Amino acid sequence: MQRCALLAQCSDSPSGLTRLFCSDAMRDAHVRLAEWMTSAGLQTRLDAAGNLIGRRQSSIQPARTILVGSHVDTVVNAGWYDGALGVLMGLALAELLQEEQAELPTSLDVIAFSEEEGVRFQTPYIGSRAVAGDLQSDDPLLKRLDSAGVRMHDALAGFGCDPSELDAAAYDPPQVVAFIEPHIEQGPVLERYDAPVAVVTGVAGQTRACFRFIGVSGHAGTVPMNMRRDPLPAAASLVCQINELATAQTGMVATVGQLQVQPNVGNVIPSEVAVRLDLRHLDDQQREACFEAIHQHAVAVAGEHNVDCLLEWRQEQPATRCDGRCMAVLEQSMTAENLTPHLLASGAGHDAVVMAQKFATALLFVRCRGGVSHHPDESVEPADVQAGLRVLWRSINKLAENQRQPQQVVGVS
Amino acid sequence: MQRCALLAQCSDSPSGLTRLFCSDAMRDAHVRLAEWMTSAGLQTRLDAAGNLIGRRQSSIQPARTILVGSHVDTVVNAGWYDGALGVLMGLALAELLQEEQAELPTSLDVIAFSEEEGVRFQTPYIGSRAVAGDLQSDDPLLKRLDSAGVRMHDALAGFGCDPSELDAAAYDPPQVVAFIEPHIEQGPVLERYDAPVAVVTGVAGQTRACFRFIGVSGHAGTVPMNMRRDPLPAAASLVCQINELATAQTGMVATVGQLQVQPNVGNVIPSEVAVRLDLRHLDDQQREACFEAIHQHAVAVAGEHNVDCLLEWRQEQPATRCDGRCMAVLEQSMTAENLTPHLLASGAGHDAVVMAQKFATALLFVRCRGGVSHHPDESVEPADVQAGLRVLWRSINKLAENQRQPQQVVGVS
Numbered sequence: 001m002q003r004c005a006l007l008a009q010c011s012d013s014p015s016g017l018t019r020l021f022c023s024d025a026m027r028d029a030h031v032r033l034a035e036w037m038t039s040a041g042l043q044t045r046l047d048a049a050g051n052l053i054g055r056r057q058s059s060i061q062p063a064r065t066i067l068v069g070s071h072v073d074t075v076v077n078a079g080w081y082d083g084a085l086g087v088l089m090g091l092a093l094a095e096l097l098q099e100e101q102a103e104l105p106t107s108l109d110v111i112a113f114s115e116e117e118g119v120r121f122q123t124p125y126i127g128s129r130a131v132a133g134d135l136q137s138d139d140p141l142l143k144r145l146d147s148a149g150v151r152m153h154d155a156l157a158g159f160g161c162d163p164s165e166l167d168a169a170a171y172d173p174p175q176v177v178a179f180i181e182p183h184i185e186q187g188p189v190l191e192r193y194d195a196p197v198a199v200v201t202g203v204a205g206q207t208r209a210c211f212r213f214i215g216v217s218g219h220a221g222t223v224p225m226n227m228r229r230d231p232l233p234a235a236a237s238l239v240c241q242i243n244e245l246a247t248a249q250t251g252m253v254a255t256v257g258q259l260q261v262q263p264n265v266g267n268v269i270p271s272e273v274a275v276r277l278d279l280r281h282l283d284d285q286q287r288e289a290c291f292e293a294i295h296q297h298a299v300a301v302a303g304e305h306n307v308d309c310l311l312e313w314r315q316e317q318p319a320t321r322c323d324g325r326c327m328a329v330l331e332q333s334m335t336a337e338n339l340t341p342h343l344l345a346s347g348a349g350h351d352a353v354v355m356a357q358k359f360a361t362a363l364l365f366v367r368c369r370g371g372v373s374h375h376p377d378e379s380v381e382p383a384d385v386q387a388g389l390r391v392l393w394r395s396i397n398k399l400a401e402n403q404r405q406p407q408q409v410v411g412v413s
Numbered sequence: 414m415q416r417c418a419l420l421a422q423c424s425d426s427p428s429g430l431t432r433l434f435c436s437d438a439m440r441d442a443h444v445r446l447a448e449w450m451t452s453a454g455l456q457t458r459l460d461a462a463g464n465l466i467g468r469r470q471s472s473i474q475p476a477r478t479i480l481v482g483s484h485v486d487t488v489v490n491a492g493w494y495d496g497a498l499g500v501l502m503g504l505a506l507a508e509l510l511q512e513e514q515a516e517l518p519t520s521l522d523v524i525a526f527s528e529e530e531g532v533r534f535q536t537p538y539i540g541s542r543a544v545a546g547d548l549q550s551d552d553p554l555l556k557r558l559d560s561a562g563v564r565m566h567d568a569l570a571g572f573g574c575d576p577s578e579l580d581a582a583a584y585d586p587p588q589v590v591a592f593i594e595p596h597i598e599q600g601p602v603l604e605r606y607d608a609p610v611a612v613v614t615g616v617a618g619q620t621r622a623c624f625r626f627i628g629v630s631g632h633a634g635t636v637p638m639n640m641r642r643d644p645l646p647a648a649a650s651l652v653c654q655i656n657e658l659a660t661a662q663t664g665m666v667a668t669v670g671q672l673q674v675q676p677n678v679g680n681v682i683p684s685e686v687a688v689r690l691d692l693r694h695l696d697d698q699q700r701e702a703c704f705e706a707i708h709q710h711a712v713a714v715a716g717e718h719n720v721d722c723l724l725e726w727r728q729e730q731p732a733t734r735c736d737g738r739c740m741a742v743l744e745q746s747m748t749a750e751n752l753t754p755h756l757l758a759s760g761a762g763h764d765a766v767v768m769a770q771k772f773a774t775a776l777l778f779v780r781c782r783g784g785v786s787h788h789p790d791e792s793v794e795p796a797d798v799q800a801g802l803r804v805l806w807r808s809i810n811k812l813a814e815n816q817r818q819p820q821q822v823v824g825v826s
Contacts, residue, residue, distance in 0.1 A: 187635025204634060208679065220668035220691040221617060221760025222600025223784060225660040232669055236652035243646035247638040255633035256645055258679045259672065266621065266671045266689045276679045278633040347634025371636060 008080040016077040021115040022159035040094040048165040049130030050114030058107045067179040069111030079378020086182040087112045104400040128351035132358045133170030178360040181352045188371030196384035198342040199330045200363035204280035205319035215307035217271035234305040235273035241297045282345040326362035333394035421493040429490040434528040435572035453507040461578040462543030463527030471520045480592040482524030492791020499595040500525045517813040541764035545771045546583030591773040594765045601784030609797035611755040612743045613776035617693035618732035628720035630684035647718040648686035654710045695758040739775035746807035
């Protein structure tokens, strides 16, 4: 917990915590992390994507590797725990292994991913993509500019990384036993369950879309109701319908976070309204069926209100399932610790989404206060972190011990 | 029509028409208007509120006065006809009287009100308020600043007006036979009726209000639907209900022109939504009952969605009825011209609202294309203006002739 506070001092902004990819604040954070990692007996290295990795080599060779960690970049004006807690729990685990002088048949790599939030270059998962072999040295993304006009390539080079070595940042999947990401829940469900931790079943798939209703503007006083082509009542009906459809289906979440009215003046009938939908569910088919129902309603209400409706854009992100055997290990560890093994789908994206494409991946949620995240009020209880650490300790040992029996190798499910 | 185009050249902006109260553009417009008025045999004067008045004195004395006119200020990026057409129709009427060498028992004052739109000092009707005796030389409004920090008092003084003489700008009600304001409809009803002109029955009363729904923000992916306190579905339900309630009542218009979502980010559940209502009807009681129904619905849906609802503010403007006898004269003139005397309530405010408090007032609507106004696309057909002028000519003559028979004096109804 103290280290969370110390890391939070590494900020690009004098007020509050903002730590962007390859920034001075990240360099400061790396200095502190590397020091702690070294004290914990880890060998540290900076890979070509700016990931800081601390390795505990197994004394038994050859050995496969268990990866534990999360990201150290943050959103603007962030909390202290999103990302950082997962890295520091990996570090604490390494310290425990050192204290116990454990002789595991696997190596352990504690990873501090360089970029997950996507703030600086408007693209997330840069760090985990490199580790998963999904960001090569010739990727056009390296030419992308940040808001100050700095290319990603040059940001990495300035941070001491050699982007031409990006291919070497990738782990060889057969050599990886599992990746486990401890992370705060960023939602209120564990608080409602009165539980410190949960096993994440997967990360929900997501449809993001924008419906634009186009009508005809006019004077609020002079156009009779029956002559209007007002897009706002149509858009409002869609918002109501989105809410009803999602509420009726277990596990579905649908949000209209952004609604833009043109010209948005009190005495002018709107000409256009854009409704931005964010729809998530762990089951891609259910999500797609729900989206179709929403789309049909949009077209229908547009007709009723004599306005046009365009599905302006639509983006899909399929769901990611966590590895069944890793999940089972986490569940068993919770039961052994007298904790109810709650299963939870994650509605938010994590490095685990990228890692799961190549490695057996699990995600361990730790309760956070009020579900508040991406905000300075982010808060976790030490006891909950301790519970998470005990689960992590048991799970890592179990995963490692399984390596002694080749027939139980945990692979990509 | 040519004069409308010439007046539109008098603009504070090089692109498009913007002519604000006491601006250089208004001075230019006054120079042109005064020239045309003088040619039409009118005696011109600038009153203390910046109104330009051209007087055709009756040869028969003592004589009461008929007032005809509208305003010459505009909104930003305005059309050519809103306001200006009414002034120029008054001028055309004076020219007809001159051509016909008419000997009316009343004087005629053609008034170009200085301020109706309320743009420069964020308050409308400055010109007509002075004429109606509702803006005295000690009014605190004179201290109000425009966006450049100029006091209204100084703006008037700089325009050549003496604000200490404001009291003298007021007409004595018993001396005024009637005020007739020709104005474009600014709505689409006459176009639908396929009629060039209409008699306005009154100006709708108005309720403006802001409902603020306050919920709890959160991550669009991590907060289950049944744990949300999302204010947007509640606000959307209110928008739908407002639309339905108004549509169900003849003559009611209700508009949500402005809807503001906080923080208005696609993947964040909104924390607050402000819904701005504009509700109008010619019958104040019907309007108030409709507002109560809307308010009740707002409270009810807030409860359903577990959010708070504040009626943040509410402003009321009672309806204004036009003078029955003046309306009858306009109707008779239309019938005599083989025009169907359509009756229409005005949903927009006009100088007539202020004038009706003191004088027998009528408002004559002229069709405009597509109901478009406050926009460069504002357009009227010459034939419709001609029809309006014929109605105006007959009406003025009728009102004047009535003055020969004292028992039929038209007074405030």
